[in-house]
Amino acid sequence: MATVINKSVGPIGYGLMGFTWRPEPPPLDQAIAALKTALSNGMTLWNGAEFYGPPEYNSMTLLKAYFTKYPEDADKVTLIIKGGVDLKTLKPDGSPDNVRKSLDNIISQLGGTKKLDLFSCSRRDPNTPLDVTFGVIQKEYIDTGKLGAIALSECNANTINEAAKIAKIGTVEVELSIFTPDILKNGVAAACAQHGIPITAYSPIGRGILTGRFKEVTDLQQFGYIATFPRFQKAAFEHNLKLVNQVEALAKEKGCTPAQLAVGWVHSQSNRPGLPTIIPIPGATTAARVEENSRVVKLTEEDMKKINDIIESFDVAGERYPDGAPRNT
Template sequence: MPTVIGREVGPIGYGLMGFTWRPEPTPLDQAIAALKTAVESGMTLWNGGEFYGTPEWNSMTLLRHYFTKYPEDADKVTLIIKGGADLKTHKLDGSPEGIRRSLDNIINQLGGTKKLDLFSCTRRDHNTPLEVTFGVIQKEYIDTGKLGAIALSEVNAQTIHEAAKLAKIGTVEVELSMFSPDILTNGVAAACAEHDIPITAYSPIGRGMLSGRFKDVSEVQSFGFIATFPRFQKAAFEHNLQLVNHVEALAKEKGCTPAQLAIAWVHSQGKRPGRPTIIPIPGATTAERVKENSQLIELTEDEVKKIDTVVESFEVAGARYPPSVPTNT
């Protein structure tokens, strides 16, 4: 079993964004049922965000409901929450004041139902030196028992190397999927391997697209902000459907769902020489989808190579994020 900050977690984790950061948040009963299924299925590395939703309904308020109902699950789950940004403007803020505000808010909203195991800034704030940000986190939160460890989110290889000299980094959250294999070649995966840092791989199903759920660009509109992403604009979307078709054909050959194949490919990348442990964290808002995603499909070396060939030969249309969103900080 993989470990994060010395805690055993399942080979597949769980992304919480979809519950609360969308035009129509998931009903509470449905969300709690999905979270319970994740625990029962071994998906025990959970990843949320302070800004995933509103001040009244977000990752922490949802989790407070869950762990109030199932307090016995608190020690089974390893929880990562991102923060370090102004909740109104979304401007990055790694200053001591900004970090205190963010961490205090996260911890207070959890209400003592679950210890915060890992905290990361959503992006690196280059206006504040890492040693300043980490110093506040270490002295005021880790050393006092309020927090388990520091994590990183959406960073480049240089930041990973710099951060690893300053603190023990519990995990690095970066995007990895057949649509976004960049970290495998841009030094990020190599840096994590060098410092023995596991990768928490978000959007392993390409924000749902690799599951085959979207066949027309109009179907993306109900999923909030991703409808503004370059890859989900009409021309790019129609081009990218070609990769979806490849995935569906490969999944049919394997006898699994396209989502399971996409997750399995991401997981398999952590088994290659020179790679760190890679834990996919797909999101799902129903118990049924959680069960599907939790079934880790083992790929043979030949199957991985076949998928690699498809991924390497396909040129994805559109950037991962709109220009207004910083990446690889």
């Protein structure tokens, strides 16, 4: 059993972005049913953000509705919420005033239904030193019992090493999948292992492409912002489908779905030599998809070799994010 800030969490967590940060969010009843299914299947590490949706419907308002209906579940969930950005521009702002504004807003919108276990700035603010940002969080929120711990998000190895010297870091949220294995080679995973920090691995299904559901670029339009990413433009998308086809073939051979194989590969990286605890946090907006993602597929060393050989031989087309979007800092 994995642990985050001394709390036991399931081997697979849950990403909440898809519920509220898309052109047409799913109905609230559907979202609450999916959340309940996640918890019932051991997915107890939940990850959302202050900016996942407008003020009237975002991660916190959804969670408030859920925990109002199921107050007995509050202590069963370990909750991470990202903030620390200008909500109008989404630019990083780790200044004391904005961090206070962000945390106060998150806590207020949760409405006392659930304690905020971990908070991270979505990206590092280049204009505010980490010790200044962390100092406010520690003294005004952790020490006063309003918050459990500090987390990091979308950061590089240098930031992890620097942050670990200043504060106790509860987890690091970074992207990891068959589609995006970068952190295994760029020092991020190694830095987390060095400091004993678990990784919360977002987009383990490659933003949905590794499910095999997307066969045409137009299939992505319902997901709004993601459709603008370089990897999902027509030429790159058609090239990247060749990787998806190989994943689908391996999943068929294994007797699982492509999504389960993809999540299983991420989960199987956890605590390998030189790597920290790694908890994949796939997102899904229906109970059926949650059920699918929650199944832990155990991969043999032969399975891992087949997947790793595919990764090594395939060059993914397109950058992770569009031009102008913040990168790991």
